[in-house]
Amino acid sequence: MADPKVYHMTFASIYPLYVNKVERKDRTQAELDEVLRWLTGYTQEQLLAQIAVAVDLEQFFAEAPRLNPNRTLIKGVVCGVRVENIEEPLMQEIRYMDKLVDELAKGKALAKILRS
Template sequence: MAQHRIFATAFASVYPLYLQKAERKGRSKDEVDRIIAWLTGYDPAGLERQIQSGSDFRTFFAQAPRIHPNAALIKGVVCGVRVEEVEDPLMRQIRYLDKLVDELAKGKPLDKILRS
């Protein structure tokens, strides 16, 4: 089975798009980074290393310190796909991140986005 091309896409090429989406709606880079840290366990230095190294999404998630145990609580539709029904684990993690950034851009409070 052919792998989806997003797996080989550099995280650094998508990260600015996450920032733009959030900032257009009055949210901040810090909030986007907090979401990424919550989901993946990257601290600011680790996130910056991943961006600077040009890691693809496969590497970005494979090297993540930990995927948050509450990530499975992320539900809903992003890009017409129900995230909880995505079978491929890597694609599900990518969709989780997309969904969290969508929620941020839609004005949802950070404590709700982070499933606190």
């Protein structure tokens, strides 16, 4: 089976969409970055470097320094699919990221988003 097209989308193309989504809901880019760093283990500099070199999502997650072990606590529906039931590992990581951005945009407290 061929890889879904989303795997080959660049993080640099998705990131501005995330920024726009959260800023429309009165959240900040800094909060978005904090959520992304929590999920992936990237430092701010590493996150910006991933954007600058335009890695695809497959590479973005493959190079993540330390995927947060608490990411498995992320539950809910994204694009009509429960994230905890997704069997394909990369698709699940992408949907975890989408779910965190959705929670941020919906005004959920940062402490709850970060499962702390």
